[in-house]
Amino acid sequence: MKKGKNEKIVNNLRRLLGHGKVLSSPEDLFCYSYDGTFLYGAPAVVVRPATTREVAAVLKLASAEGIPVVPRGAGTGLSGGAVPVEGSIVLDLTAMDRILEIDTADMLAVVEPGVVTARLHRAAESAGLFYPPDPSSSNVSTIGGNIAECAGGPRGLKYGVTRDYVLGLEVVLAGGEVVVCGGRTVKNASGYDLTGLFVGSEGTLGVVTRAVLRLIPRPETRQTLRADFKAIEQAAEAITAVLGAGVVPSALEIMDDVTIRCVENYLRIGLPLDVEAILLIEVDGPAAALSEQARLIAALCEEHGAVRVRVAQTKEEEAELWRARKAVSPAVVQVKPTKISEDATVPRSRVPALIRAIKEIARKYRLTIAIFGHAGDGNLHPNLLVDKSDPDEMARAEAAIEEIFKAALALGGTLSGEHGIGLLKAPFLELEYGGPGVATMRKIKETLDPYGILNPGKIFGGS
């Protein structure tokens, strides 16, 4: 019965798109059954449209037949946003990967959703410009996925997140209508901000088929320094002092003791094992101002108890300082095969309190949790290092994650700074916004997707 239904869907899609763009072999379906989380779901079929018209045709069919559609970029998401619903059509947008325009005069790019983030970084740079959002997955992730989840990265403190760079979108709605919102101007106060509404909506309101992205002048140069602190609180005080002095670093990353140990075991580069926190601070801008800023930051870190401050004097030293931070993800998976990466986010001043709370939760549930992330934003990434084949450990991890969310919310924070809600955090959304807030979001979902086909179960759960 189900098989017959799947065959009919596959045949209909082949008629619409041609054979080559419709995948239905078990091997293909498996490749599309997961994302960057430990979750799994079996789609009925995968389609790889090449044009907006093809996307519209798929959605028209899906809404008429009531088949769920799961839009997908590179599948690097960390909240389950791209995990297929059972029996769904996976809409793989990676074939729509053209950079249509880099406009240096108006400082913008027009791209299709399948463009890999790092490719846009390079294209902007070649034109003397800069696209700041840089999620860790940027060598693989796509702009469409970044828009869907409102991806961030270390540069968020100074430069903001994906949302801040989307000027306009072309979006295919659930029924196949194509809507254009926003535009090519850096300011727009014309009608509702549909652009902003679609950013971060995780494929539940429409499918982005084109984006106009703001680029900015490339900063002249940058300088990096590292400061080691015996106590988390000292690191936090140093951060407040730096920002209070009027300096906005282009990155302000923290690594806790567990993370430092993981990285040191992995790289053997002599990281200090007797400190609670390392801060990695980067400033960028006109060369004339940077050494003074770096000196000021170093002085403020020392004043607030840093046991050691290193200022990179060369590009090589800079790369060396960043090497530890960039190795965090490969390093932590040496400890355990499954890493659950969260992104609980709190007002900046509450970072030490959240770190303390997470450490307490790790003890309580006998888990290893490496904490690192964007301290300047209050955006931490507690990474639970577990083994998904160990059901007892997974149960403890699940309980711990719930407590971490509650701790972040109790500190005035949010469930997600840059990963989205997806499937993993859907049960907690009401804790953050209360009944009326979630009801308002749901009403918008039901209005724009009356068929309920667009990535059902994401954000709101229950599918």
Next chain:
Amino acid sequence: MKKGKNEKIVNNLRRLLGHGKVLSSPEDLFCYSYDGTFLYGAPAVVVRPATTREVAAVLKLASAEGIPVVPRGAGTGLSGGAVPVEGSIVLDLTAMDRILEIDTADMLAVVEPGVVTARLHRAAESAGLFYPPDPSSSNVSTIGGNIAECAGGPRGLKYGVTRDYVLGLEVVLAGGEVVVCGGRTVKNASGYDLTGLFVGSEGTLGVVTRAVLRLIPRPETRQTLRADFKAIEQAAEAITAVLGAGVVPSALEIMDDVTIRCVENYLRIGLPLDVEAILLIEVDGPAAALSEQARLIAALCEEHGAVRVRVAQTKEEEAELWRARKAVSPAVVQVKPTKISEDATVPRSRVPALIRAIKEIARKYRLTIAIFGHAGDGNLHPNLLVDKSDPDEMARAEAAIEEIFKAALALGGTLSGEHGIGLLKAPFLELEYGGPGVATMRKIKETLDPYGILNPGKIFGGS
């Protein structure tokens, strides 16, 4: 009949709020019948709630009785967003004017909607911080109004607009339910961005009763320079060159020949009357970098044909340079009693084309149009100088405005950069977004305001 109905509304509102918060004398009603445009509408009653609960009570009554509600701050809006619908309740939010918090550690402010923008500027500054949005009306306008219309100002190029500083909102929905969206974190990827949806929604989706606003470190210092150009195109090329050199000015204002003449007639400060454009450029940031940046900008302006560049060397010289720009509004109303201020916005490179088009339109309709604005943003303010008691001139102005909008849209622009759509631009919204785009916005309006009571007629027209 109508009078009886109005009396009933007034009595019901007095029961809810007490006598002092309900105004219904003809004099009071007249004071609330207009905004910064030439439009006029007679409300039935004005209420001045002091708490969120009182706002909710008014909306509950209004939705039950089907009475339109027009939220209002200082009434300085330039698109008619606060002009009362006939027979409406004007919801004056200026009594809710508390700055509840300036949090220096987390760099945010929590305010009620009636706080005057300039008061927040001063409060932030006293704490060593900075709230960048600075509409020209900031000495009078309120944060609630700024949020409703997504106000901007000269600092938009470097610092963005109101939308970029709203972290969270408390909003009363049409039926009186209170929703909290966003929060106190600088990053939030949790659920739909309701905060962003309410910003710029002109009181048609809900009434903002509290806002969490992001503050940033106060820039160390600033430097201003003025460059005069024989031809608009040279000024535009200089702008592109400055931004292309990686310098992002904190203000980049343009004044055209008509504007220059108006200001010179008003102030007699020796502005050049033989140039097509004056650029006023401000850079801010660490002192160490500024003089180098100012030198670079001056050189680039000269390279692109500036006949004169003046760099302010003292605070007094800086104030002198800004004096001409700040006098534009009083200066232009010396020419004619009615000024219709538009905010057509185009991609930056199209500024010269838009200026040429507007000048052609001015000739065609025998109108005086002073053009100035935020050239770095592509956000121009063509000010039509007319006399509203002259019906022929007003008819020509109306036709000219329609052509200006069409010209801006044809150049890839938008109807509004920072004034909103209100009543004046509602007839043109579909020209910008097409049928499906406007239909999507309308659906959201109908979903969140099923009673149709919230500022009806604004954005979409037809009321």
